[in-house]
Amino acid sequence: MLLVLLSIVILISSASLALCLGRNASRAQDAGAYGAAAASAAGLIPALQVLLTGTAETISFPWPVPLGSFTFTLDPLSAFFLVPLYILTGLSAVYGVDYLKNYAGRKPLGLAWAAFNILTAAMVLVFTAGNAVLFMLGWELMAAASFLLVLFEHEKPQVRRAAFIYLTAGGAGALMLLAAFSLLGAGSAALDFSSFPSPSRGIASAVFLLALCGFGLKAGFIPLHVWLPEAHPAAPSQVSAVMSGIMIKTGIYGLIRVLGFIKPWEEWWGWTLLIIGAVSCLLGALFALAQHELKRVLAYSSIENIGIILLALGLGMAGAACGADALAGLAFGGALLHVLNHALFKGLLFMGAGSVLHGAGTAELEALGGLAKRMPRTAPLFLAGSAAACALPPLNGFAGEFLVYLGAFRSLNSAGSTAIAGVVSGLALASAGALAAAAFTRAGGAAFLGEPRTERAAKAREAGPLMLFSMRALVLLCLLCGLAAPLLLAPLGRAVASGFGLSFSAAAAGAASVPLLYVSAGGLLLLALIALAAARRSAFLGVKMPAAGPTWDCGYAAPSARMQYGASSFSQPLTDFFQPILRKLGQYPVISEYFPGRASFSSEAQAVFFNAVYLPAAVRIRNLAFRFSWLQHGRLQLYIMYIVVTLLGLLLWKL
């Protein structure tokens, strides 16, 4: 526990150091990156220790703030979120040293590193806070630091717009959380998590809905996701990795914590989560398929994965409400495992996208192509990340979803609504998985395969050594988590026990251990086959050099790079099918003659929810606000009179 506090201290002091050294870009980089890496090393030790032993620790200091106290709790649930946090922030910091080198002199790197380390410290605070006031402090600090990082390239208007949307969403979420915690803590002397009284049924439902919306605005599931595809691509890539990999998980963490305070659960809560989760994972994958920018594809894929986690939580709650403990335990375990796995592979993918951006100067899919030859080290790493994101064995994305599938299949035996929940989640998971596979095939194929579509892509250069190191480390972890899933079961069980209840972990451990063994055995077999094939190939080739020839060019007389399948053309059949949902803008020519003339094609993915729901609502609110603009006339005397009248009113009211 003390080491976790030490990591916070390291992060804050290295943040201030980076800020002080801001003049000298390379020194500021060193201060920030070394600080983040040291803090990760310090923090990982106690987090792993708690996961391995299962004992929770609490440290408490008094704090003069009303209702507040410096109470830090490190239980297995916190530790389970802290592990990916420390891994990802440490590796992202290493990655960032190379990635940000290009910006030296043009951007205040000291400030960027300070914000990055403060963001990390704030997330540690959120995951370990045992008091609602402390939690909100960390929460707001996290929002502020990440806001600064989103604004990194503030000279672009769309970045400023993204940052503004992000700030608004964060503020709205915090407001709802304040309401939820006030309801929870009503009547208790301090807002310590351990001292929350058990709420009545009506209050519990209100808290659930408030927490769902408040934490949902951070987690970014549909329909509260509008800020996510704007803000995540806008930040520097290593920050996108942290934001998408772990920061949105603070929403999941908070939701799980609050669910722990409002037991017993109602069945409709589970169904709410299940349906939101199913919609998020389906639409997230579908929208990912329609995006034209690599980082936006990844951002929508994050929405999909948050949807999977939420779906698993919902399935578990619906099962728990009906007394199906084994099913609930499997689903909860799957949700938590997917939190870890998604952090690893999404971090990897964002770093890969960052390498593309760094190397080619753009991440627009229609401008890339042929990068596998120009960035031969990055390409397989991105491929591995994509495979994990598509939940393909032997990588780690499969293990978490497999547990949820197991839970869903298991529910088929039970009666009534639980069986329906199982069917819904199984169907949603399978369809989302297929769509995600299409989306990643499209994104990876358009960026890395074929011939370069533009000059910039042709001149792309390989990522720096530190960037490659971070990505390789993450690939290794992805592979390890996929193959060693049975070993993860014990710590996972402890986290489930501390987050949801002891009965679930025991039931789930029994149900999951054998199938997971099959999974890792299958994964090992697959790897062995690949190794065998490679060995056979090299044995067959011996010292012979295979000749390289041109790709078959479909019989065109003068093929050019523009004739390749592009990202839009690859996904067109699917996106046309889903046009009622996607509402893509653009037009393409219908060819009716034998010798068609010039034609143009355009396609633009729309932010459907933002344009259809949020923008009209915002316009309406603003128009309403303007009706009261006569109140804001600029006359100081009358402003003071407002204050006097209010104070007098309060005095008379209380008399």
Added chain:
Amino acid sequence: MHTFAELIIVFVILLDLALAVTGSLSSCIRLVALQGVVAGLLPLLAGSGAPHARAVVFALVIVTLKGAVFPRLLMRARDKSGARRDVEPLISYPASILLCLGAFIASSWLGSRLPLPQAGVAWIVPASLATIFTGFLLITTRSKAITQVLGYLVIENGIYIFGLALFVEQPLMVELAILLDVFVAVFVMGIAIFHISREFDHIDTAELSELNDWRRGEYGK
């Protein structure tokens, strides 16, 4: 002894009424200074027996500040600003005095309703409330920035007397803190008024509202 204190209270109320109808800026400053001096002397007279040495020192500090330092600063600001020499009220003087009288009646009623310990000096609570209201009146119905400083000073006098009504000596610490705030405020505003008048050739707050950043015409399209 208390009769003398009650006389002072009556004097404070009369000063409030006078402030409501005085048009000359310099008389206003003098009236506020006089009220501050009178209020500063009040604790020496309100207690029974000889006052503590600490209270005497404190009263001296207050009298010096409110009777000499503040008026001088404000007079200087008035001279430097080169503005018109009257207070430029937004409402007529009869309306001002009616509002002031209404405030006095309201504060008498309020004084009887407030759950306060019995004060030693009669009328001290209504008088203090009426002084606070008069301060607000000066702030809200006079257009010059300098009269707003005067209004704050009057409010401060009122708060001071109100504190005396509850305890005779404890509020001195609180008062000291408030006094410090007001001192800084007067200082800053004196400087600010000087600079504003130099930049804009006037210190009329109605004109200063041109500076506000949010106008429907520009932003609300």
